[in-house]
Each structure stands twice: as structure tokens, then as C-alpha cells.
Amino acid sequence: MxxxxxxxxxxxxxxxxxxxxxxxxxxxxxxxxxxxxxxxxxxxxxxxxxxxxxxxxxxxxxxxxxxxxxxxxxxxxxxxxxxxxxxxxxxxxxxxxxxxxxxxxxxxxxxxxxxxxxxxxxxxxxxxxxxxxxxxxxxxxxxxxxxxxxxxxxxxxxxxxxxxxxxxxxxxxxxxxxxxxxxxxxxxxxxxxxxxxxxxxxxxxxxxxxxxxxxxxxxxxxxxxxxxxxxxxxxxxxxxxxxxxxxxLDNLEKVERRARDHTPGTTPVLRARGLGRKGAIAPFDLDIHAGEVVGLAGLLGSGRTETVRLLFGADRPDSGTLTIGGRLVRPRGPRAVIARGVAFCSEDRKGEGIIEGLSVRDNLVLAVQAARGWARPVPRRVAEALVEEYIDKLDIRPADPGLPIDALSGGNQQKVLLARWLVTRPRLLILDEPTRGIDIGAKAQIQKVVADLAADGTAVLFVSAEVEEVVRVSDRIVVLRDRHKVAELAGHEVSVRDVVSAIAAREDAPENRPEAVTR
The missing domain is CATH 3.40.50.300 (P-loop containing nucleotide triphosphate hydrolases)
Incomplete structure (x- = not known):
């Protein structure tokens, strides 16, 4: 027309x-x-x-x-x-x-x-x-x-x-x-x-x-x-x-990235080969190493959440293999993946995260209690020590563990969810939109936690709709478009424009091939 x-x-x-x-x-x-x-x-x-x-x-x-x-x-x-x-x-x-x-x-x-x-x-x-x-x-x-x-x-x-x-x-x-x-x-x-x-x-x-x-x-x-x-x-x-x-377009320039030297080990914490689910995400390969932050970027509907749900076992793949810590995992649900040291903070904070009506304390120790089983309650002294440590470490406010969690702001609720998984000492932490809908101060604190975790050797998969945020916190960036992995970008010179260009590239264009856009 x-x-x-x-x-x-x-x-x-x-x-x-x-x-x-x-x-x-x-x-x-x-x-x-x-x-x-x-x-x-x-x-x-x-x-x-x-x-x-x-x-x-x-x-x-x-x-x-x-x-x-x-x-x-x-x-x-x-x-x-x-x-x-x-x-x-x-x-x-x-x-x-x-x-x-x-x-x-x-x-x-x-x-x-x-x-x-x-x-x-x-x-x-x-x-x-x-x-x-x-x-x-x-x-x-x-x-x-x-x-x-x-x-x-x-x-x-x-x-x-x-x-x-x-x-x-x-x-x-x-x-x-x-x-x-x-x-x-x-x-x-x-x-x-x-x-x-x-x-x-x-x-x-x-x-x-x-x-x-x-x-x-x-x-x-x-x-x-x-x-x-x-x-x-x-x-x-x-x-x-x-x-x-x-x-x-003129402003899609490089943002300040964390300059962190990273030499991956021989065995990744997580390795996916040909992992996929029909109607959700096309088969893809992915390695995540200890001490590495891998960003997942793409527009809404690109398959970001579908990818992390497969990796966590929340959805069952119909193709490919998943290896965690060098051992093959056949997830029929999250339990097997959690047992191998993988933690997951969902983007749906209300629906899949906080338990409204329970206290900050009860929400925070939930994952530890689940790992022990309901027949073996976490000793109160241990629970109080963990709660006190992570309220202080993540600056959760108000610092009253007895408050119902729904009395906290969205940013502080997000910190409680993050703390819930950190107390399990995960090998890999998957964060799906951890900073959505929270204020800039809480966002900066969560980004710092991600950097500190990587410095301590934890692997992090970081998902965000904000391209600048993905570029800022990640060592390597996986780009998704239309439920396909289309590129992998690495190096300190990767910019927001590089990521947006990979998202926008035509499916059949030579520059869209992963080897052509990997740095």
C-alpha cells in the first residue's frame, strides 16, 4: 500500500x-x-x-x-x-x-x-x-x-x-x-x-x-x-x-559495563544443548560458568521467560539435554534442578513469589525449609540468624522480620525473594526481571548484589527487558528474537546498539548469524 x-x-x-x-x-x-x-x-x-x-x-x-x-x-x-x-x-x-x-x-x-x-x-x-x-x-x-x-x-x-x-x-x-x-x-x-x-x-x-x-x-x-x-x-x-x-538511534551507545576479567572453567555450571519446547522456545545451546553473569535480552514475546522456565524445570522440554555441574539432569519439575544448586526468582513477584499474609521472616526462610522438608523445621535460632544477616546484607526496609511481607514496598519484597534463594547458597541464580517495577535505589542495590555474587563465584543468568541494564551487568549477552536464540555477544566493547541491532536483524540476513555478531 x-x-x-x-x-x-x-x-x-x-x-x-x-x-x-x-x-x-x-x-x-x-x-x-x-x-x-x-x-x-x-x-x-x-x-x-x-x-x-x-x-x-x-x-x-x-x-x-x-x-x-x-x-x-x-x-x-x-x-x-x-x-x-x-x-x-x-x-x-x-x-x-x-x-x-x-x-x-x-x-x-x-x-x-x-x-x-x-x-x-x-x-x-x-x-x-x-x-x-x-x-x-x-x-x-x-x-x-x-x-x-x-x-x-x-x-x-x-x-x-x-x-x-x-x-x-x-x-x-x-x-x-x-x-x-x-x-x-x-x-x-x-x-x-x-x-x-x-x-x-x-x-x-x-x-x-x-x-x-x-x-x-x-x-x-x-x-x-x-x-x-x-x-x-x-x-x-x-x-x-x-x-x-x-x-x-544516535543515543543507542555503549553504557558503562562492569569490567570483570573472567576465565571460564572447563566444566560449566549449566550446559544446555538443543534444549527447546514447541510453541515456547526453539532449541538452543547455552553454557553458563561459575562467576559469570550471562544476560538474556529480547523484546517482550521473544522467549526470555520461556527459556529460563525450561532451564529451571518449571516447564518440561521436548528436545535437547540439560547438564548441571557436569551431570545430566532430566527435569520433571524444579525439584531436581534445585537439588543441583539452581535457584530461580520469577518475574511474577505476586503470583509466583511472595506468600501474602506471611511475615518477612517466613517468606525469607521458605526455600531453606522446603529443602529440609516440613518434618524438620528450621531451628528458630538458625532462622533468626539467617533473617538478620540478609535483612542487613540487602538493606531490607523496614528491618522488622515480623511484618507481613505485603506491608513492604515492591523493591523490598523483591529483596526478600532474592534473600530467600541466597540463603540456599546456589551455584546458579536465575533472575527473571528482578528490577521491574522497583525504584532506582532498590534497582542499584540488586545490581550490586549480582556483581558481588559473581565475584564470589556464583553463576548468574540475568533477564531484563531493559537493554541498558543487561549490558551494564553482564559479561556475556544472549539475544532472543521471536522465540529463537539469534546471537551471543561478549567483550567489554559490546554496546546497547549492538544488542538492539541483533534484536532488529532480519531472520535471513547474514549479519544475524551468531558467529557474525559474537565479539
């Missing part, structure tokens, strides 16, 4: 000056967005950028506190998603919202079934669904149960259902997150068919290669604000990543 053709077309959707507020938070501020007929428009931005909020403002889930929405040139205000759907706006979410126990035909025409005097006309139902399936080129039996088909086909059935209400706007929110390459290709084929019929498609994805393959234009959001609207063919990948991260 050329820029001149963009200007000739009238928007199907036009949103102007959209504000969305929640108690204490302004999720969107003055955002403009337009969607044209017969285009695939990608909505881009990192976690917290406002993508989901903008979609929900469009589809009636959230009511904007300011701004206007026009559909086909007319002002609209939707009270709920059903109102938006009646107006011709349908949404297909990452998690398929269908009825798996019903047939394909019933799912496509649910609520609009053809009827006769005794009830639903089954023959007409199947015939109507077959016509819609033929429109998108999906060759399946409309009478078959939905749960007999893979997730990819269920996604396509959800799209077909949207067409049954003659939607002219189709919102696809992370539709490829659980699809393999062949399934993505089939989805894109159908998207192109719909685009050529004049349907406007809003496509949300974290996969850069897919965005550049399928989209005509893109809008980039950051921190609830509009960065810009661009023709995809005219937006360089490095420019796009810089826009999403909030860094001008």
Missing part, C-alpha cells in the same frame, strides 16, 4: 485524542489511531505501552475519559463488546474464546442459527458454516467437534465466526503466539484474502519478522502515548525497535 493510496482512502476507524484512566494510572494519553479498509495494520509496543487498552477502548471494554471514536466517519461510543460487534468490529484473542464441546458450525453461527418450527435447522446450519469456511479456504467438516482440531484451526474458526456477522474490522490480538510456522502461513493466507476483500485488520504481535511479512502500516505506542504511524516498508527494523524502547 503506497502512501498516496493511504491518503485517498477514508478510515474505517478513526480515534482522536484518546485518554483512558484507571485509579492512579493514566493508561492512554492523547492517542490518535486510524485503520483503513483493505489493510493489515500492526499495533506495536512493549509491555505497558497501551496496546491492549487501545483495543479495549475501541471495542467497548473500556470507556475513554477523553477523545472521540469514529466508525465509517460517524461518531460511536460502545457500551460493551457486543455493541461493537453489532457495529461490525470483531476481536479474536490469543486465547480462543469458543465452545470446544460444540461443532465447528455451531461455533461459527452461535446466536444466529437458522431455525425451523421445531428448532434449529441442522442442515442449513452446516451449509451456512460451509459457505463461510469456503470463503476463507478452510477445508474442514463443519459438523466436526471443535476440540477435534488443533489450536491453529480453532483460531481460524474464530475468524470465520467474526465474518458471520459481516465484520468490516477484525482485531487479531496475538493470534500467532501458539502457532508453528506452517500454521502461521495459513493464518496469513486467510488474512490476505480478507484484506483483499476490503476488511480492515488490526494485528497485534511481538514477532518482528511476522509484522514485516504481513502488515501494510504500523502504529507504535510507548508508555501510553503515540510514538507515530508508519508505512511498514519505510520503517527500518532498527528504527522500530528504537521507537518501541524509547531510544533514539
Amino acid at each position: 503506497t502512501e498516496s493510496s493511504v491518503h485517498r482512502k477514508s478510515p474505517v476507524v478513526e480515534m482522536r485524542g484518546i485518554d483512558v484512566e484507571f485509579p492512579g494510572v493514566k493508561a492512554l494519553s492523547g492517542v490518535d489511531f486510524r485503520l483503513l479498509p483493505g489493510e493489515v495494520h500492526a499495533l506495536m509496543g512493549e509491555n505497558g505501552a497501551g496496546k491492549s487498552t487501545l483495543i479495549k477502548a475501541l471495542t467497548g471494554v473500556h470507556r475513554p475519559s477523553a477523545g472521540t471514536i469514529r466508525l465509517h466517519g460517524r461518531p460511536v461510543s460502545f457500551a460493551d463488546p457486543a455493541s461493537a460487534q453489532r457495529a461490525g468490529i470483531s476481536t479474536v484473542y490469543q486465547e480462543v474464546n469458543l465452545c470446544p464441546n460444540l461443532s465447528v458450525a455451531e461455533n461459527i453461527l452461535i446466536g444466529r442459527e437458522p431455525r425451523r418450527f421445531l428448532g434449529i435447522d441442522g442442515r442449513a446450519l452446516r451449509a451456512g458454516a460451509a459457505r463461510l469456511l469456503k470463503r476463507v479456504g478452510l477445508d474442514i467438516d463443519p459438523a466436526s467437534r471443535l476440540d477435534a482440531h488443533p489450536i491453529a484451526v480453532q483460531q481460524l474458526v474464530a475468524i470465520t465466526r467474526a465474518l458471520a456477522v459481516e465484520s468490516r474490522v477484525l482485531v487479531l490480538d496475538e493470534p500467532t503466539s501458539s502457532l508453528d510456522a506452517d500454521e502461521v502461513a495459513e493464518l496469513f493466507r486467510i488474512m490476505r484474502v480478507l484484506r483483499d476483500e476490503g476488511v480492515a485488520l488490526l494485528f497485534v504481535s511481538h514477532f518482528l519478522d511476522q509484522v514485516y511479512e504481513i502488515s501494510d502500516r504500523m502504529t507504535v505506542l510507548r508508555n501510553g502515548g503515540l510514538v507515530g504511524e508508519y508505512a511498514t516498508a519505510e520503517m527500518g527494523r532498527l528504527d522500530l525497535v528504537a521507537a518501541m524502547l524509547g531510544r533514539e
Whole structure:
């Protein structure tokens, strides 16, 4: 789609000056967005950028506190998603919202079934669904149960259902997150068919290669604000990543790195070979040595958390091997990995970390108690000594171990979680977003703890969405993109720009080969 053709077309959707507020938070501020007929428009931005909020403002889930929405040139205000759907706006979410126990035909025409005097006309139902399936080129039996088909086909059935209400706007929110390459290709084929019929498609994805393959234009959001609207063919990948991260290209320079000489031993603390899990992370190799900080960098959706969950045994791999301390480990859960000296601080501090209602003391000694078993309580004297040592060492405030942990700030809760694992004296500490959502002082303290641990011989795998932070604390950086390991960078001269360039590189570009970007 050329820029001149963009200007000739009238928007199907036009949103102007959209504000969305929640108690204490302004999720969107003055955002403009337009969607044209017969285009695939990608909505881009990192976690917290406002993508989901903008979609929900469009589809009636959230009511904007300011701004206007026009559909086909007319002002609209939707009270709920059903109102938006009646107006011709349908949404297909990452998690398929269908009825798996019903047939394909019933799912496509649910609520609009053809009827006769005794009830639903089954023959007409199947015939109507077959016509819609033929429109998108999906060759399946409309009478078959939905749960007999893979997730990819269920996604396509959800799209077909949207067409049954003659939607002219189709919102696809992370539709490829659980699809393999062949399934993505089939989805894109159908998207192109719909685009050529004049349907406007809003496509949300974290996969850069897919965005550049399928989209005509893109809008980039950051921190609830509009960065810009661009023709995809005219937006360089490095420019796009810089826009999403909030860094001008000229400012993607080297940050101060920890200059730490590191000579790895012959046996790594952890070695992964061909480790992978379908739909989560492609098979990868990784070595982590004692006294080394390895950073894991990539955009949201690149596979960072999926990688560390495999290494910790929280998810079971379906390919490859994992060796810890020179011994092969076949993890069927975290227990075997913990027994080999690996500790893991999850990015989900609330859901997978702190135990609300318990005291700081009880949260801190939890891992030690679990290792001993519940039949052998940690002696109170030992527990008090450990708690006192780590409250002081990590400067946990308030320094009262009897307080409930939910009375502490986010940064101090994070320190308690870190202390929980440090008391086990791990050989390898995996930190997944340890500084997210905490103040700058707590962030600096945690970064210092990481450096001190490495100096004492502990191996650290450090995961962060902040590229500058990864560069600052790491001896070596593993770069992920679209659930693949694409580069490994090492050396004191590695800069933020080097990491961003590796993230932005095209999949088939020679400079994207790991040996070409390793220093």
C-alpha cells in the first residue's frame, strides 16, 4: 500500500485524542489511531505501552475519559463488546474464546442459527458454516467437534465466526503466539484474502519478522502515548525497535559495563544443548560458568521467560539435554534442578513469589525449609540468624522480620525473594526481571548484589527487558528474537546498539548469524 493510496482512502476507524484512566494510572494519553479498509495494520509496543487498552477502548471494554471514536466517519461510543460487534468490529484473542464441546458450525453461527418450527435447522446450519469456511479456504467438516482440531484451526474458526456477522474490522490480538510456522502461513493466507476483500485488520504481535511479512502500516505506542504511524516498508527494523524502547538511534551507545576479567572453567555450571519446547522456545545451546553473569535480552514475546522456565524445570522440554555441574539432569519439575544448586526468582513477584499474609521472616526462610522438608523445621535460632544477616546484607526496609511481607514496598519484597534463594547458597541464580517495577535505589542495590555474587563465584543468568541494564551487568549477552536464540555477544566493547541491532536483524540476513555478531 503506497502512501498516496493511504491518503485517498477514508478510515474505517478513526480515534482522536484518546485518554483512558484507571485509579492512579493514566493508561492512554492523547492517542490518535486510524485503520483503513483493505489493510493489515500492526499495533506495536512493549509491555505497558497501551496496546491492549487501545483495543479495549475501541471495542467497548473500556470507556475513554477523553477523545472521540469514529466508525465509517460517524461518531460511536460502545457500551460493551457486543455493541461493537453489532457495529461490525470483531476481536479474536490469543486465547480462543469458543465452545470446544460444540461443532465447528455451531461455533461459527452461535446466536444466529437458522431455525425451523421445531428448532434449529441442522442442515442449513452446516451449509451456512460451509459457505463461510469456503470463503476463507478452510477445508474442514463443519459438523466436526471443535476440540477435534488443533489450536491453529480453532483460531481460524474464530475468524470465520467474526465474518458471520459481516465484520468490516477484525482485531487479531496475538493470534500467532501458539502457532508453528506452517500454521502461521495459513493464518496469513486467510488474512490476505480478507484484506483483499476490503476488511480492515488490526494485528497485534511481538514477532518482528511476522509484522514485516504481513502488515501494510504500523502504529507504535510507548508508555501510553503515540510514538507515530508508519508505512511498514519505510520503517527500518532498527528504527522500530528504537521507537518501541524509547531510544533514539544516535543515543543507542555503549553504557558503562562492569569490567570483570573472567576465565571460564572447563566444566560449566549449566550446559544446555538443543534444549527447546514447541510453541515456547526453539532449541538452543547455552553454557553458563561459575562467576559469570550471562544476560538474556529480547523484546517482550521473544522467549526470555520461556527459556529460563525450561532451564529451571518449571516447564518440561521436548528436545535437547540439560547438564548441571557436569551431570545430566532430566527435569520433571524444579525439584531436581534445585537439588543441583539452581535457584530461580520469577518475574511474577505476586503470583509466583511472595506468600501474602506471611511475615518477612517466613517468606525469607521458605526455600531453606522446603529443602529440609516440613518434618524438620528450621531451628528458630538458625532462622533468626539467617533473617538478620540478609535483612542487613540487602538493606531490607523496614528491618522488622515480623511484618507481613505485603506491608513492604515492591523493591523490598523483591529483596526478600532474592534473600530467600541466597540463603540456599546456589551455584546458579536465575533472575527473571528482578528490577521491574522497583525504584532506582532498590534497582542499584540488586545490581550490586549480582556483581558481588559473581565475584564470589556464583553463576548468574540475568533477564531484563531493559537493554541498558543487561549490558551494564553482564559479561556475556544472549539475544532472543521471536522465540529463537539469534546471537551471543561478549567483550567489554559490546554496546546497547549492538544488542538492539541483533534484536532488529532480519531472520535471513547474514549479519544475524551468531558467529557474525559474537565479539
